[in-house]
Every structure is written in C-alpha cells, then in structure tokens.
Amino acid sequence: MRILTGGINHESNSLSPIITGEDDFVVFRGNEIIAKGMSPEYSSTGIIQTLRSHGAEIIPTVLARAVPNGVVSAAFYQKIKNEILDRAREALKEGPIDGICLALHGSMKVQGDLSGKAADEVSAEGDLCTALRGILPGVPFTAALDMHATITPDLLEAVNGFAGYKTAPHTDCLETGEKAAEMLLASLGSGRKLYTAYTGIPMMIAGEKSETAAEPMASLIKGCLSAEKQDGIQAASILLGFPWADSKYNAVTILVTSFEEAKNTADRCARDLALSFWRSRGDFTFRTECYDSRRAMAAAYEAVAKGERPVFVSDSGDNPTAGAAGDATDLLEAIIATMDQADGLPTPLLYSGFYDAEAAAACIRAGENAAQDITLGGRRDTVNGRKIPLRVQVKKTVRDFGPYKSGLALVSYRNLLITITSKHIGFGDEDLLPALGINAGDYCLIAVKLGYLEPCFRRIAARAILASSRGCSHEILENIPYKKVRRPIYPLDPDIDWTP
Numbered sequence: 001m002r003i004l005t006g007g008i009n010h011e012s013n014s015l016s017p018i019i020t021g022e023d024d025f026v027v028f029r030g031n032e033i034i035a036k037g038m039s040p041e042y043s044s045t046g047i048i049q050t051l052r053s054h055g056a057e058i059i060p061t062v063l064a065r066a067v068p069n070g071v072v073s074a075a076f077y078q079k080i081k082n083e084i085l086d087r088a089r090e091a092l093k094e095g096p097i098d099g100i101c102l103a104l105h106g107s108m109k110v111q112g113d114l115s116g117k118a119a120d121e122v123s124a125e126g127d128l129c130t131a132l133r134g135i136l137p138g139v140p141f142t143a144a145l146d147m148h149a150t151i152t153p154d155l156l157e158a159v160n161g162f163a164g165y166k167t168a169p170h171t172d173c174l175e176t177g178e179k180a181a182e183m184l185l186a187s188l189g190s191g192r193k194l195y196t197a198y199t200g201i202p203m204m205i206a207g208e209k210s211e212t213a214a215e216p217m218a219s220l221i222k223g224c225l226s227a228e229k230q231d232g233i234q235a236a237s238i239l240l241g242f243p244w245a246d247s248k249y250n251a252v253t254i255l256v257t258s259f260e261e262a263k264n265t266a267d268r269c270a271r272d273l274a275l276s277f278w279r280s281r282g283d284f285t286f287r288t289e290c291y292d293s294r295r296a297m298a299a300a301y302e303a304v305a306k307g308e309r310p311v312f313v314s315d316s317g318d319n320p321t322a323g324a325a326g327d328a329t330d331l332l333e334a335i336i337a338t339m340d341q342a343d344g345l346p347t348p349l350l351y352s353g354f355y356d357a358e359a360a361a362a363c364i365r366a367g368e369n370a371a372q373d374i375t376l377g378g379r380r381d382t383v384n385g386r387k388i389p390l391r392v393q394v395k396k397t398v399r400d401f402g403p404y405k406s407g408l409a410l411v412s413y414r415n416l417l418i419t420i421t422s423k424h425i426g427f428g429d430e431d432l433l434p435a436l437g438i439n440a441g442d443y444c445l446i447a448v449k450l451g452y453l454e455p456c457f458r459r460i461a462a463r464a465i466l467a468s469s470r471g472c473s474h475e476i477l478e479n480i481p482y483k484k485v486r487r488p489i490y491p492l493d494p495d496i497d498w499t500p
C-alpha cells in the first residue's frame with residue numbers, strides 16, 4: 001500500500017498587512033519530513049506514525065509550516081504546490097498510489113487570485129487538494145484539519161474524509177493526524193468508500209470564547225465523541241472558522257465522516273451537532289475577564305497590589321499566533337501612560353513582546369549591557385500601532401532561536417522588560433522566555449501578545465486578564481469592518497434566525 005502524504009499549515013489573517021513569505025516558513029521536503037519534521041505537535045507526525053505502524057509505504061511530498069501571519073505570498077504558495085504535485089506525478093510513475101492523507105490547517109489564504117478565483121472564494125487547501133485530486137482521481141483522500149479551519153466547497157469536493165482537532169488550545173494534533181490516517185486505512189482495508197456530511201452554521205466566533213475546557217465547547221465536543229461511537233461514523237468535527245480573515249465562507253462548520261452506507265447517520269449527526277452549537281450561541285463568552293487595554297492594566301495593578309502573582313494580561317488584539325502583526329501599541333501605550341505605577345511594582349513588568357525585526361537587529365548589534373535607542377511598534381500595523389521611541393538597556397540577546405531561527409532581544413525601559421523577536425514567531429512558545437534567561441513565575445505582572453493563555457502560562461497564572469486591545473486579532477468581532485463575510489451572520493446580525 002502506497003500513501004501520499006505531506007501538508008501545508010498556515011492560518012492567514014487577511015486583516016494583517018504582512019505578506020507571509022518563504023522566510024516565514026519551515027519547509028521539509030521528501031524524506032526530510034521523516035528525518036527532521038516529526039514533532040509531536042504536528043498532525044503530520046500522527047499521520048506518518050499510523051501509516052507506518054500499519055506497514056504502508058509512505059510517499060512524503062512537502063510539509064510547509066509557518067506561524068499564523070498575514071496572507072501567504074502567491075509565488076511561495078505556487079512553488080510549494082508545484083513541488084507537491086511534481087512529487088505525486090513522479091511517485092505515480094514508480095507505481096500505483098492507493099491513497100492520500102494530508103496535514104492541513106484549513107484557513108490558509110494566498111495573496112491575489114488562485115486558479116482564476118478571488119482569494120476570498122478559495123482556500124489554499126481547497127486549491128491544492130483539487131489539483132492533487134486531478135492527478136489521483138479515484139483514490140481515497142483524507143485530511144487532518146485545525147479546529148479553526150474555514151471549509152470551502154472545493155475542499156469538500158476534493159477530499160473524502162476529515163478529522164479536526166478537538167482541543168483549543170490545540171493539544172491533540174498528533175491524535176488528529178492518527179485519526180485521519182486511520183480513516184484512510186479503514187477505507188482501504190474494507191474497500192468501503194468514505195462520505196462526509198456537512199452543515200455550515202452562519203456564525204463567527206473568536207477563539208478566546210471557544211476554549212474546549214470551558215462550556216459550551218466542552219459539551220459540544222462530548223457530542224462529537226458520542227457521534228463517533230455510532231455505527232459507521234469515523235470522525236465528527238467542529239470547525240470554528242477563523243474570524244480574522246474576511247471571506248464569504250466564514251462560518252462554523254460541522255463535518256461528520258462515515259462510510260458511505262452510514263450516510264444517513266452522518267447527515268443526522270452533522271445536523272444534530274449543528275443545532276446544539278447554534279442553540280449554545282449565546283453561551284460563548286470570554287472565559288477570562290475582558291476589558292479594554294487601560295482598564296485591563298488598572299485591574300492588573302490592583303490584583304498585584306492584593307498579592308496575586310503572577311498576573312497575566314493578554315494583549316489579545318495583537319496576537320501573532322492568530323496572525324496579527326505583533327507591533328500594535330494599544331497595550332504598550334496603556335502601560336507607558338501608567339509607567340509610574342509600573343515603576344512601583346515589586347518586580348519589573350514583563351512584556352512579551354514585540355515582533356520588530358529592525359529593533360531586534362539593532363539590539364543584537366549593540367550587544368548585551370549596551371544602551372540603545374529604538375522605536376517599537378507601528379512598522380507593520382500602521383493602523384493600530386504608533387512608532388514609540390524608547391531608550392533601552394539591552395539585557396540579553398539570542399540568535400537563531402527555535403525552528404524559525406529568530407533573533408531575540410530582552411531590553412529594559414525603566415521597570416519594564418520587553419522581549420523583541422526578529423521573526424514573526426509569536427509569544428506562546430514555552431521555550432522563548434527561558435532562552436532569554438527568564439522564568440515567568442518570578443514576575444508579578446506579565447503582559448503577553450497572546451489570546452487565551454497557552455498551558456505553560458496558564459499553569460502558573462494566579463490571574464488572567466484579557467485586554468481586548470486594538471489590532472488585527474481584535475476580539476470584538478462586531479467592531480471589525482468585514483466586507484466579504486456573507487450576511488446575515490451571528491453575532492454581527494444578532495437576531496438572525498436559522499435552522500440546519
């Protein structure tokens with residue numbers, strides 16, 4: 001049995017001005033995927049391990065991954081797409097291919113038109129899968145998806161079976177890959193065809209309102225798990241979509257994959273899950289207290305004064321791991337406006353941080369212990385960011401951090417410590433602060449460009465406050481001037497009536 005695998009993984013924020021290019025991606029080609037790309041945090045790893053343990057021959061194509069960011073450069077996407085297609089054609093010359101199993105995100109968008117269609121009408125994943133389908137028309141095709149996938153008609157048409165993450169924050173990527181591969185193997189082993197039931201719900205939702213540890217997501221996910229216990233059902237997934245992209249396909253989608261003979265059960269499960277989701281629409285709320293930036297800082301200082309520590313403030317409107325630019329300054333301005341209070345804190349106020357290649361490079365060049373004039377902010381996100389001049393002391397620098405080889409700088413300004421990255425890698429990585437010699441638990445107040453706290457921060461947070469700051473991942477969707485989203489849609493049209 002020969003199975004083609006690989007994947008593209010990117011969540012593209014179309015509100016961000018950044019174009020995500022080749023430098024932002026980590027790309028594994030062919031056997032490199034197996035030699036270097038087997039992180040336990042990738043769904044592709046679950047796919048490969050499962051195929052291998054069943055004795056399948058793996059045809060690795062390309063695995064391209066980047067941290068969420070602005071839409072992807074058309075040239076880079078075409079290059080990766082062509083490499084995947086070329087590898088499929090070559091493999092076909094060597095012998096028959098029995099199936100395809102890909103690791104995808106589902107909300108990757110490419111700059112400009114794609115296959116003659118406007119970017120808001122087609123996802124990169126839909127385009128890629130349609131092209132692969134053209135080369136391998138009859139074979140079973142399954143895919144692992146991120147929970148924030150936006151489902152487009154061409155993707156549904158090309159792929160037979162889908163498995164989406166069931167956790168947010170995403171801690172089940174590996175298991176989701178395993179499921180996608182198991183479905184494919186089950187279909188190949190039994191000769192039974194896969195079928196996917198689809199129900200789109202006219203609703204958008206911010207990730208911070210849909211953590212799976214909290215209600216109503218916890219119960220809705222349980223609903224998926226019980227659907228999966230029904231005869232013939234392979235996978236039941238809730239795909240939340242990605243609200244920081246403007247597309248006519250923005251929606252929450254239920255996908256239930258079954259064998260074809262269980263089609264009616266799959267249709268019924270998809271409808272029932274959609275109805276439960278819709279009925280819960282009013283119950284999706286921020287799990288943590290949420291204020292604008294100034295009130296968030298006031299609440300944080302008050303909490304520290306009461307002895308709570310560490311207190312976290314999420315600069316959620318400029319969350320690079322939701323594709324925002326990482327240099328909006330709403331929260332930084334709120335901190336600078338209250339710098340006297342920050343100076344009175346028992347430890348420095350730690351702010352992680354800013355994506356600013358120029359400031360990071362200047363600090364790395366200046367070296368540790370040097371004083372350096374920088375401006376922070378407003379270089380990419382000129383709508384929500386102002387260029388703020390700061391004379392800082394460089395505390396520590398790191399070159400080539402992590403898989404994306406980012407430069408890092410830790411700088412101080414009065415009683416404020418700021419981390420700066422030279423690449424758009426976000427601030428949720430648990431190794432980032434330790435690489436700068438920082439143990440977050442030693443600080444009383446930590447501001448972080450992140451939405452919900454990643455497990456490494458949640459574990460130690462005495463209090464978590466969400467700042468609904470201005471930026472390209474602004475949490476209050478009603479404030480975002482969408483142009484392409486199909487109306488009516490909840491919550492933009494709160495009184496909309498809908499039945500599946």
Ligand SMILES: [Zn+2]
Pocket residue numbers: 146147148170
């Ligand atoms: Zn996601």
